[in-house]
Amino acid sequence: MHPKIARLIAYCDSEAGADRSGRIARHLSECELCRGRLRRIRGEKEELSASAAAPALDPGRDLDAVLSAIAAWREGRDGGAASELTSRLQWQLEKYFGVPAMRSLERPGMRAEEWLGEADRMLDVFLGPEAGEAVRDDCLRGLAWVRPAREMSR
Amino acid sequence: MTRKAYTDGMESAPRWIMVFLGIYLSVHLLSLYLWHSTGLPFSIPGTSASSFGVFGAGLAGAGLWFCLAVLRSFPAGAPLRPVWILFALAAVVQIAPSALAAILGTVSLLNGAAWMGYASPEWMDRLQRFASLAGGPLRLALLAAAMQALLRILRKFGFLARPRAADRAVFGLFCLFTLCRFCEAGAASLAGRPIGTGEWISLAGLPILCVLFLEAMALRRAVARMGNGLVARGWMALVWAVLLTGAGEAALWAIPHYPQSLPLAMFGALIEISAAAAFALVPACLVAAQRHALNPATSRPEDLATGVPALAR
Numbered sequence: 001m002h003p004k005i006a007r008l009i010a011y012c013d014s015e016a017g018a019d020r021s022g023r024i025a026r027h028l029s030e031c032e033l034c035r036g037r038l039r040r041i042r043g044e045k046e047e048l049s050a051s052a053a054a055p056a057l058d059p060g061r062d063l064d065a066v067l068s069a070i071a072a073w074r075e076g077r078d079g080g081a082a083s084e085l086t087s088r089l090q091w092q093l094e095k096y097f098g099v100p101a102m103r104s105l106e107r108p109g110m111r112a113e114e115w116l117g118e119a120d121r122m123l124d125v126f127l128g129p130e131a132g133e134a135v136r137d138d139c140l141r142g143l144a145w146v147r148p149a150r151e152m153s154r
Numbered sequence: 155m156t157r158k159a160y161t162d163g164m165e166s167a168p169r170w171i172m173v174f175l176g177i178y179l180s181v182h183l184l185s186l187y188l189w190h191s192t193g194l195p196f197s198i199p200g201t202s203a204s205s206f207g208v209f210g211a212g213l214a215g216a217g218l219w220f221c222l223a224v225l226r227s228f229p230a231g232a233p234l235r236p237v238w239i240l241f242a243l244a245a246v247v248q249i250a251p252s253a254l255a256a257i258l259g260t261v262s263l264l265n266g267a268a269w270m271g272y273a274s275p276e277w278m279d280r281l282q283r284f285a286s287l288a289g290g291p292l293r294l295a296l297l298a299a300a301m302q303a304l305l306r307i308l309r310k311f312g313f314l315a316r317p318r319a320a321d322r323a324v325f326g327l328f329c330l331f332t333l334c335r336f337c338e339a340g341a342a343s344l345a346g347r348p349i350g351t352g353e354w355i356s357l358a359g360l361p362i363l364c365v366l367f368l369e370a371m372a373l374r375r376a377v378a379r380m381g382n383g384l385v386a387r388g389w390m391a392l393v394w395a396v397l398l399t400g401a402g403e404a405a406l407w408a409i410p411h412y413p414q415s416l417p418l419a420m421f422g423a424l425i426e427i428s429a430a431a432a433f434a435l436v437p438a439c440l441v442a443a444q445r446h447a448l449n450p451a452t453s454r455p456e457d458l459a460t461g462v463p464a465l466a467r
Binding site: 021093094095096097098099100101102104122124125126127128129130131134135140 | 224227228229232235280284307311312313378380381382383384385386440443444447448
């Protein structure tokens, strides 16, 4: 069984944990499809960090545009895509479970990756793996740094 | 990896169950009101007995179908799979013996036993008893086991909470009712009054129903901590189903103690139908949530679809 996109992202960030990383590495050594997915994730992350580090400014813009570009750049450096993904997933959790369930996942000092992992597990357990995967794909759709599993496997 | 697109309309199953139940209850309560206000000489329990059977069997069948649909979506190893196996088994033991008793208990073309000459009254009676036992204590035990497994999973996610005074009061009231029923049966036995098989089967189910009440109260607290989402609504329906089953038992017990002029039998049957609808709603809500996830055409508001800032791309 192929690892999920969210787990590949976690693996790519060395956030998957020792056991899971071992399992994913073993799977990657045998599966060309997942190796392709991982390459694509790494490529898109590199593109994102490169564009976030050096935003291309149009010299013809006025001062307001430059200021808003700086604000957007700051937003991008703080992980705009991650916060967008988090807010989408929060909305989905609210829809399928409720606001208290969504809030119960948040703990002080919790990193975004941990929160995403918990949300992922909750969707899989209560909604079933296929529907959970569909919810994740729906959250990831349209985000610039990653594409839905469905599109990637075509 | 391709995903199947579902266009079978099961997304609106909970709504349809509620609509049918609403129409059914409204018609019966309206007829009860008319009967009460005009004093027409017809027996409401008599006229609606067959419709109770058909509607109840339909709900039980729909519940089993939804359970199987949910079970297919949880592969081996999924934490909730044992819960849904037990729910599906509970639905099977409710429907299969009753259907067998209905078919084999009558002399009809469908009854192969009658054709072969095996349809003796003793055999039919035994079959009916088996159907009541399977649809009563056995089904309740399967439901209790399913709820126990479900609560264990909810605890892992930190949704379980200590029961409140109201939860304890509801559980205590039902325990008191069970104790009264056992005392009554004991007193009748001491007085030499025979206790029927049906009553023994009903008594055997009561302690299990007490356990179910305790679990239902814990589940109610867990759902309150979860919220009012599509998945949480299904578990709330389970809480209502258990409460209505208990109320149905209490109504069945109360019927012989009151004059026949009161339509208690009809109320009891309406409570049982409502309980059957609530049990069917449990898997129906999850099927609806899964279909909603798998057909995400309208599952995200427009303002969240903007993605990362253009400059950061």
